[in-house]
Amino acid sequence: MSxxxxxxxxxxxxxxxxxxxGGPVVHDAHTLPADDNVNPxxxxxxxxxxxxxxxGKMIAYxxxxxxxxxxxxxxxxxxxSSFHSPLHAAQWVVAQxxxxxxxxxxxxxxxxxxxxxxxxxxxxxxxLAFSPGLALKQSIIPGFLTLIGTGKFVAASNGAVVFxxxxxxxxxxxxxxxxxxxxxxxHYDHSYLRGVLGGVRMLTGLGGLSGEEHQFEFAGAxxxxxxxxxxxxDGIDTGSVPWEPGMPGGPEGMAxxxxxxxxxxxxxx
Amino acid sequence: xxxFRLQGSRVLAVDLTDDAVKARNGSMVAYTxxxxxxxxxxxxxxxxxxxxxxxxxESMTVMEVKGFGTCFFAESAAEINLVRLDGEKLYVExxxxxxxxxxxxxxxxxxxxxxxxxxxxxxxxxVEGSGQAALTSAGPAVVLRVTPQTPLSVDPGAYxxxxxxxxxxxxxxxxxxxxxxxxxxxxxxxxxxxxxxxYVQPSERVTVGGQI
Amino acid sequence: xxFTQLTSKMVxxxxxxxxxxxxxRGAMLAYTGQVTFTPSITGGQGGLGSMLGRRIAHxxxxxxxxxxxxxxxxxxxxxxxxxxxxxxETLYVESDRLLAFEGSLEQGTMFMGSQGxxxxxxxxxxxxxxxxxxxLTGYGSxxxxxxxxxxxxxxxxxxxxxxxxxxxxxxxxxxxNRLSTAVGWREMVGRGSGESFQLELSGSGTVYxxxxxxxx
Numbered sequence: 001m002s003x004x005x006x007x008x009x010x011x012x013x014x015x016x017x018x019x020x021x022g023g024p025v026v027h028d029a030h031t032l033p034a035d036d037n038v039n040p041x042x043x044x045x046x047x048x049x050x051x052x053x054x055x056g057k058m059i060a061y062x063x064x065x066x067x068x069x070x071x072x073x074x075x076x077x078x079x080x081s082s083f084h085s086p087l088h089a090a091q092w093v094v095a096q097x098x099x100x101x102x103x104x105x106x107x108x109x110x111x112x113x114x115x116x117x118x119x120x121x122x123x124x125x126x127x128l129a130f131s132p133g134l135a136l137k138q139s140i141i142p143g144f145l146t147l148i149g150t151g152k153f154v155a156a157s158n159g160a161v162v163f164x165x166x167x168x169x170x171x172x173x174x175x176x177x178x179x180x181x182x183x184x185x186x187h188y189d190h191s192y193l194r195g196v197l198g199g200v201r202m203l204t205g206l207g208g209l210s211g212e213e214h215q216f217e218f219a220g221a222x223x224x225x226x227x228x229x230x231x232x233x234d235g236i237d238t239g240s241v242p243w244e245p246g247m248p249g250g251p252e253g254m255a256x257x258x259x260x261x262x263x264x265x266x267x268x269x
Numbered sequence: 270x271x272x273f274r275l276q277g278s279r280v281l282a283v284d285l286t287d288d289a290v291k292a293r294n295g296s297m298v299a300y301t302x303x304x305x306x307x308x309x310x311x312x313x314x315x316x317x318x319x320x321x322x323x324x325x326x327e328s329m330t331v332m333e334v335k336g337f338g339t340c341f342f343a344e345s346a347a348e349i350n351l352v353r354l355d356g357e358k359l360y361v362e363x364x365x366x367x368x369x370x371x372x373x374x375x376x377x378x379x380x381x382x383x384x385x386x387x388x389x390x391x392x393x394x395x396v397e398g399s400g401q402a403a404l405t406s407a408g409p410a411v412v413l414r415v416t417p418q419t420p421l422s423v424d425p426g427a428y429x430x431x432x433x434x435x436x437x438x439x440x441x442x443x444x445x446x447x448x449x450x451x452x453x454x455x456x457x458x459x460x461x462x463x464x465x466x467x468y469v470q471p472s473e474r475v476t477v478g479g480q481i
Numbered sequence: 482x483x484f485t486q487l488t489s490k491m492v493x494x495x496x497x498x499x500x501x502x503x504x505x506r507g508a509m510l511a512y513t514g515q516v517t518f519t520p521s522i523t524g525g526q527g528g529l530g531s532m533l534g535r536r537i538a539h540x541x542x543x544x545x546x547x548x549x550x551x552x553x554x555x556x557x558x559x560x561x562x563x564x565x566x567x568x569x570e571t572l573y574v575e576s577d578r579l580l581a582f583e584g585s586l587e588q589g590t591m592f593m594g595s596q597g598x599x600x601x602x603x604x605x606x607x608x609x610x611x612x613x614x615x616x617l618t619g620y621g622s623x624x625x626x627x628x629x630x631x632x633x634x635x636x637x638x639x640x641x642x643x644x645x646x647x648x649x650x651x652x653x654x655x656x657x658n659r660l661s662t663a664v665g666w667r668e669m670v671g672r673g674s675g676e677s678f679q680l681e682l683s684g685s686g687t688v689y690x691x692x693x694x695x696x697x
Contacts, residue, residue, distance in 0.1 A: 027411060027412065032413075060421060060469045102411065102469065104470075104472060104473075105472070107408030110471075159490030160489070162488060164511065167513065226491075226554065228559060298690055300642075300643050341632075345694070345695055346628050346692050
């Protein structure tokens, strides 16, 4: 029991807020935080240059900011250096200009993460935005994206993110992502299905397949990021990788990965 | 005088001493003391606007709660935002108005294009007078100040309310293009200019024009 | 206590040999150490008879037994979870709101209809659930699910509390409950509908109310 579910390590997680006293806090173009949370559900980007945003996540901005869909001519070089995934182009926008820009996603909790020559793999539906210092690549685990390099990115989660060190086994639906540790492997708990009660359960179908039977197992040094959810946030399409000999899964298994674009998920409360 | 306070961030507590508040019908979750309830429909100061405007076909009704004690209001786990008005006018999406002191006047205001883009009809609810109002939002609202030097652009789906002397107009946000260069739709924002405060929620209703 | 509130939606339970935890099936989010999960038909001491009774009452929520040595994190559906620590009293809670509870607590069911006459019947209609409510008695922790989080309202002999049945989550202490209706309320919500009643709780204790009129 020594493996703690501790507080986030330095550099991770949103700041803590004192309980509000008095009336509502009014922000303006100058007092909005620079690259930090406004509240646990809203992140303020101090834009001076470019950021990449998932479509639909910008709620308000001050200043001179233009938004371009991917494939817009002048930014093709930037896109080529930051996107290494056959992403569904319509899901991403480049914000360009100067100002303060607020990001949010269906009132889910928002965290920002700093990477310094690091890498972090995250569920595609949880990623909101990232700075151009990072390169986005498709993870070998379907439905996950890997960010590599130095920079900042912003991600949503259902409830605050909890950081855990391996070894740990995780219900796939509660997994937000992982940093620095090797990719997970599958773990099946066969004892869950054994015995009289398990047999009754198999006969009656009570319960169905659940996280108690199948987990992602993490080992090695690193951090695993967890959220409280069994209703997944909508995945975004990570695109499909053309199959070639040596690719896992075979020609059929490689298509897609996310749960497809579009659709709005349930609200987090 | 009715006292509005927060019980946590998602429950509004109103202490009543033989006075009344207007609240969205069905939003009472608990009360102590003695309360009477009265349905308000159609009549009164522009309340018909509240009742009939919703495009969803679902009519929204308002109740008057009067009595002694504490009444607790909540709405589908939405966050509560308290607004104190000292004579100014609050513009708020009807679906975001939870409760007002009975002394405040509610009405409707024509907002033109913006409403149309939101699928919310062409009218916005107005609240006027001196007293307290409680707004709901999906996630706690961020209150943003607009000055003549710092106009603000807001996603229509994240807009909740505003006060002050603000002009608003539509602004084109982004041209969506596919990799082949074909246009695939356009997104819009509302641009606020002037002097005032805008309440924005960290979530977006489904809109026709938003989506950045 | 063995339960720790990690976030508003996640609870950690420490499990050690000899200390069983029961949880809703599928509510395990992650675990460390050596922990086994076994589907439990009875959910502990209730016994098969109790379980059958509860199935008839549509109150049975599949439970599992959690044993071993380690730490387990629980959450469900992104709902808020609230830890209630009991020291000898009884908590009354609808079973589909139970996220997890310690095996040291004695589990039972209570026929709500026997308390306050028609209340149980009406509440069954209102909430779509049975006339039975789960009781947990003794010393230990319970994690309860709610839409939007819960707040506690104290009930004293001088101050009864009225609750919208849809927003009611649980209660503890020496409370009587009955159906009541405030002046004007039935006219407002429509006669004959179950919603025209409120739960009135009186006596000494605490009632837990959620920030929503929506059932889980």
